[in-house]
Amino acid sequence: MLAALEEKPGRVVLVDLGGGVMTVARGDQSQIDTLVVVVEPYPRSAEVARRLLEMAAAKHVGRRIVVANKVADDQDVAFIREFLGLEPDAVIPVDGAVRTADRLGASPIDHDRASPAVGALRELATSLLH
Amino acid sequence: MAKIAVAGKGGSGKTTVAGVLARLLAEDGHDVLTVDADENPNLGISLGLGVERTERLLGAREALLPDGPAIACSMEEVVDDFAAEVGERLRIVQVRKFDHFRPG
Numbered sequence: 001m002l003a004a005l006e007e008k009p010g011r012v013v014l015v016d017l018g019g020g021v022m023t024v025a026r027g028d029q030s031q032i033d034t035l036v037v038v039v040e041p042y043p044r045s046a047e048v049a050r051r052l053l054e055m056a057a058a059k060h061v062g063r064r065i066v067v068a069n070k071v072a073d074d075q076d077v078a079f080i081r082e083f084l085g086l087e088p089d090a091v092i093p094v095d096g097a098v099r100t101a102d103r104l105g106a107s108p109i110d111h112d113r114a115s116p117a118v119g120a121l122r123e124l125a126t127s128l129l130h
Numbered sequence: 131m132a133k134i135a136v137a138g139k140g141g142s143g144k145t146t147v148a149g150v151l152a153r154l155l156a157e158d159g160h161d162v163l164t165v166d167a168d169e170n171p172n173l174g175i176s177l178g179l180g181v182e183r184t185e186r187l188l189g190a191r192e193a194l195l196p197d198g199p200a201i202a203c204s205m206e207e208v209v210d211d212f213a214a215e216v217g218e219r220l221r222i223v224q225v226r227k228f229d230h231f232r233p234g
Contacts, residue, residue, distance in 0.1 A: 004206075011131045012133075014135075014136070014162060014163070015133075015167055016145050016167060016168050018169050019141070020139060023137065024135075034134045035134075036135065036151075040139070040141075040143070052138070102146070105181035107149060107153060107176055117150075122154055125154035128155070
């Protein structure tokens with residue numbers, strides 16, 4: 001699908017892939033400029049992230065961004081750093097406002113734009129296209 | 131044109147991250163086309179479409195693109211026809227029924 005889309009200046013195509021590794025394992029992924037890998041600070045999530053990053057490198061995805069999500073403290077960041085052998089590009093804190101938005105079926109932005117998680121994603125969005 | 135994919139273990143919050151990033155990029159003035167390729171298609175909710183409209187999106191996808199012969203038009207036309215407007219400069223399209231798409 002990405003290959004069939006016309007190149008349009010100023011357009012951003014953002015794909016929410018299926019959970020796990022198969023959606024990246026399938027296909028060549030050469031159409032993807034940037035793979036954002038979301039990882040929680042526990043081993044099974046970090047293992048999926050590690051495999052995603054390895055596959056993205058093997059498939060020549062140019063840029064790989066690691067987002068540490070639902071982070072409670074420095075130990076969580078240290079776990080991800082040590083497991084993946086790299087510093088996360090963004091750290092999103094555990095945020096009750098996100099859980100509440102999820103429960104309400106709302107966007108976190110509409111529920112609480114000033115929440116810490118949205119603030120951290122604001123910084124990531126600013127850097128994502130540079 | 132930037133092409134970004136968001137991946138991670140199921141439950142990691144990747145759909146929330148994708149939805150919020152898309153909203154913020156659209157607010158920054160980019161023309162954002164989001165593509166929900168997840169088997170649990172909840173991206174519309176994270177974008178702010180709401181549960182009911184997101185569910186109707188699924189219904190539209192099923193109704194408009196039934197299993198059958200490939201569609202003889204460009205992908206751009208398919209997106210224009212089937213993408214839902216979330217807001218100014220922000221659209222969402224379901225992808226799974228595009229598996230057999232053939233540009234023609």
